Amino acid sequence: MSLLFSPFSIKSITFRNRIGAAPMCQYQATDGLVSDWHQAHIGALAMGGAGLIIMEATAVRADGRITPGCPGLWNEQQIEAFRPVLKFAQSQGCVMGIQLAHAGRKASAEIPWISGTHLTDAEGGWPTISPSPEAFDNDGKRLWKAPKAMTITDIKDIQTAFVQASQRALKAGFEYIEIHAAHGYLLHSFLSPLVNKRDDQYGGTLANRARMLLETVQAVQTAWPSDLPLGVRLSMTDWIEQGLQVEDLVEVAKWLHELGVDIVDCTTGGATPDSRSSINSGIAQQPDMAGQVRKQVGIMTQAVGEITDAQQAEDILQSGKADMVLLARQLLRDPYWPRHAAKQLGDDVASLMPPLHKLFIGKNP
Ligand SMILES: Cc1cc2nc3c(=O)[nH]c(=O)nc-3n(C[C@H](O)[C@H](O)[C@H](O)COP(=O)(O)O)c2cc1C
Numbered sequence: 001m002s003l004l005f006s007p008f009s010i011k012s013i014t015f016r017n018r019i020g021a022a023p024m025c026q027y028q029a030t031d032g033l034v035s036d037w038h039q040a041h042i043g044a045l046a047m048g049g050a051g052l053i054i055m056e057a058t059a060v061r062a063d064g065r066i067t068p069g070c071p072g073l074w075n076e077q078q079i080e081a082f083r084p085v086l087k088f089a090q091s092q093g094c095v096m097g098i099q100l101a102h103a104g105r106k107a108s109a110e111i112p113w114i115s116g117t118h119l120t121d122a123e124g125g126w127p128t129i130s131p132s133p134e135a136f137d138n139d140g141k142r143l144w145k146a147p148k149a150m151t152i153t154d155i156k157d158i159q160t161a162f163v164q165a166s167q168r169a170l171k172a173g174f175e176y177i178e179i180h181a182a183h184g185y186l187l188h189s190f191l192s193p194l195v196n197k198r199d200d201q202y203g204g205t206l207a208n209r210a211r212m213l214l215e216t217v218q219a220v221q222t223a224w225p226s227d228l229p230l231g232v233r234l235s236m237t238d239w240i241e242q243g244l245q246v247e248d249l250v251e252v253a254k255w256l257h258e259l260g261v262d263i264v265d266c267t268t269g270g271a272t273p274d275s276r277s278s279i280n281s282g283i284a285q286q287p288d289m290a291g292q293v294r295k296q297v298g299i300m301t302q303a304v305g306e307i308t309d310a311q312q313a314e315d316i317l318q319s320g321k322a323d324m325v326l327l328a329r330q331l332l333r334d335p336y337w338p339r340h341a342a343k344q345l346g347d348d349v350a351s352l353m354p355p356l357h358k359l360f361i362g363k364n365p
Pocket of ligand 1: 025026056057182233267279304305306330
C-alpha cells in the first residue's frame, strides 16, 4: 500500500488516507450561513475519497469575513446550517475540519469574480481591524480601507471570538480545527513585520509578534477537546527581504508544538500585495518548507501547493516532508482525484467508493 493511502491518526481521529482538501473560499454563504452550494461542493469532495476536508475560511465574527459571501460561526443558526453538510460528508468516511479565521484588514472585500477589491461602507462594506492602521493596498483603482489599530481590549475580544467559534464548531460536529494564521489575514498580520508596526507587547520582536497567535491557540485549547486535532496554517515566507522568512516560521512552529498544536499547514504569502498570493508561481516550493518544519521541529506537517499528481504526492510523503498532502485547485477540477490517484498507485480504488459506484464501476474510476 502507498503511504498516500495508508490510514493516519491524530489523537482520536483516524483519516482513511493522507489526502486533504485544502480550505477554499466559495463565496456562496449569506449572512455567514452555508448553503446548498456547500452541500454539493463538500459532498462531491467527500464522495471523491479525500480523507480530510478543511472547510473554507470561516469567520469568527461578522467583521472577520473576507467578503459578504464568506461563512461564519458567530451565531447559533450558522451551527444548524453546517449540520447537513457535515452529516453527508462524514457518512462518506471523511473527516470534517474547519478553518477558523478573521480577515483583519483584508476583510470587507467584494467577491472576486465581481471585483475582489475593497467594498466601501456605501457598498455594504464594514470597518476593518489590524495590528496597525495602514491599509492593505492601493489596488490601482481605489484605496483599501484604513483599518483600526487594535487596542488590547480588541485583541482580547478577538481571542474570545475564536473560543466561541471553536465551541460552535464542536457543536456543529467538526472533528478538526485549523486556525488560519496565513495569507495576510489577522493572525498573520500580527506575525509579519510588513504589517505589524506596534511597539507594545504584541509588536517588535518575533516573540512579541507571535504573542497574538500563541494566546489565541491557548484560548482555543480551553474550548476544543484535547483528544481532537488542532492545526495552524502558517505563511512560511512573506517572499520579500523585510518580511517573514522560513527560519522565523520554523521558530513559530516550535512554539506551537510546545503548546500542543498537532499539525502545521505550510503555505506562503499574502501579507502585502508585494509578498505574493497563496496561488503564485512560487508555491511549488511549499512542500520543501513543510519538510523543514517537520525535520527541525518534529511536528506533523501538511504540504500544499501545485500538487496534482499521485506519484508527486506519494514522493512528498515518502521523503518525509509531510504527514498529509492538501490539494485545492486539483480537487476543484476533479473531486474524484483520490480515486484516480489510488488507481495510479495500485491501491484499493473500490474502498473509496460508495456501494453503487463499487458495484458498477469498481476498479475503473
Ligand atoms: C478558490 C480558492 C479559494 C481558497 N480559499 C482559501 C481559504 O479559504 N483559506 C486558505 O487558507 N486558503 C485558501 N486558498 C488557498 C488554498 O487552500 C491553497 O493553499 C492554494 O490554492 C494552493 O494549493 P493548490 O496549488 O492545490 O491550489 C484558496 C484557493 C483557491 C483556489
